[in-house]
Amino acid sequence: MIQLEEITKSYTLGKESVNVLRGISLVINSGEFVAIMGPSGSGKSTLMNIIGCLDRPTTGSYLLNEEDVSQHKDQELAKVRNQSIGFVFQQFQLLPRLTALKNVELPMVYAGASKKEREERARDALAKVGLQDRVEHLPNELSGGQKQRVAIARALVNNPSLILADEPTGALDTATSVAIMDLFVQLNQEGTTIVVVTHEPEVAEYANRVIYVRDGLLGQNPFEKGGQTR
């Protein structure tokens, strides 16, 4: 489902050019649960943003569901994000003035769903993450774990084939992290492809496969070689 071919990403800061990704080739199949690990600053988030069509690679090609999205225009990328991808961020990224329900409705607003359909599906999604009795709460009336559940409900509400989570448990305690990861496992078992960026080996253990990024390149599993990342 995801096919990355020699992806590079560089930023020019003043006269200098920084190569953040230096040629990443990667295939992730439909239905996989992949964890991406690596030291801070290695380019994990940059890679995720490219996979999530929030950003374009400097060079290289990217096929998402057999579609070459590296050549897509802004508008087409927005549609891909809306229909095929769900995001979960470390900082939750909920709109503070909207209730949990309205936050979950947002992706459907941009998909052009009717009000009735939106509300129905948003309630279903919130029920799925166990928040059926918190629909009218504002984000600041929810705990961190509950906020992340709302974010997950929002990510899955348009039935995307791919859910991307950049350090989804980074702001949560261990018990809450386990609950959140269980949710991802459940979604994965229902057929959604899941990619999670994380620093925590416990989190990575939920995945079927772990990918290591180091200095903008895919690397070896440091644990197998007896090395260490943290």
Added chain:
Amino acid sequence: MSLWENIKMALMSVKAHKMRSILTMLGIIIGVAAVIVVVAIGQGGEAMLKSQIAGDGNTIEVFYQPSEEEMQQGKWEENPFTQEDIRQLEGIEKVSNVVASSSEFSTANLRDEEAETSITGINEAYLDVNQLKVEKGRSFTNADFLGGRRVAIVSAAMQEELFDGKSPIGEIIRIGVQPVEVIGVLEKPTGLFAFGSVETYIPWTAMRNMLGTNNYSQVTLQVENADDIQPIGERATTVLNQLHDTEDSYQVINMEEIAQGIGQVTTIMTTIIGSIAGISLLVGGIGVMNIMLVSVTERTREIGIRKSLGATRQQILLQFLVESIILTLIGGIIGIILGAGTAYLVSFFADWPSLISWQVVLGAVLFSMLIGIAFGLLPANKASRLDPIDSLRYE
């Protein structure tokens, strides 16, 4: 995403920052209110002037104003309109009424009481055309006019003056030495500052019998159509000048010239108001743009979130554009209400008519929306161009 969705979202955001929204709208509110007030008062004044000159009911007054030469030839007459003149004028096509009257100042007595009043001898058409209504008692009948009966209708002010406000119906007053029976009282003129003057009306025939007045001093024509006022008025002067063998003693006001003059004044006024309004709305618009730019910066993260969820650039652009239009539109509507209220108060206390036409209201609404678009485009465009990743990271 539907437009309605956008409008609801914009209203929510305006409501979320009530104070700021009101302050932002203030420039638009003041600008629109100022325009509404000035235009209402201006148009009201213009309408009042025109109706005073033209008469409410398609009327035009005929003047007697002999030239110097004719004066020297001794052709001057105090009551220049004869009964024959009136008959001739009534014969002109499209003339619906000829109002004729003569008036004099005199004293009227009721027993020991005495009052100064104008005595106006009128013909049948006078009360109707001048929209004078008899409130108490009765109006003149044909018999009163034909028989020259000594009956009078007095103004409300006259009732106060001579009768201490008591009903004068049936009382006999003396004008000079002649007894006259009061049969009716006129309705009080309306308006807060309209006092009305002390007036007594009697049939012209009675006036002729009592005071020996032979002719009429004042003539007003009423025509069927407003458009006919000028040509019929001129036709009337030709007829009168022929009858009296005068050059140009009988005249009517050239209403087209006056209308043009008023029109010019109005144009100048409109230009001045227009530029004041333009400046204040420009300032208001810049205020809106300023706040919208601040709002875009404040909501960078929101924009990032929306984009990550699939909002296109156009959808973000529309969101912010609708928001600034809603701001200016609400400002405009508040301005209209405020302006209309002020205009109403002004006309109430200053006894000056004000006229709020739907064209002005519609214009104000459209113009404030236009300002919202013009000054909202820059901030909305800025919002739509934000990079989603940078925006998500924005603190």
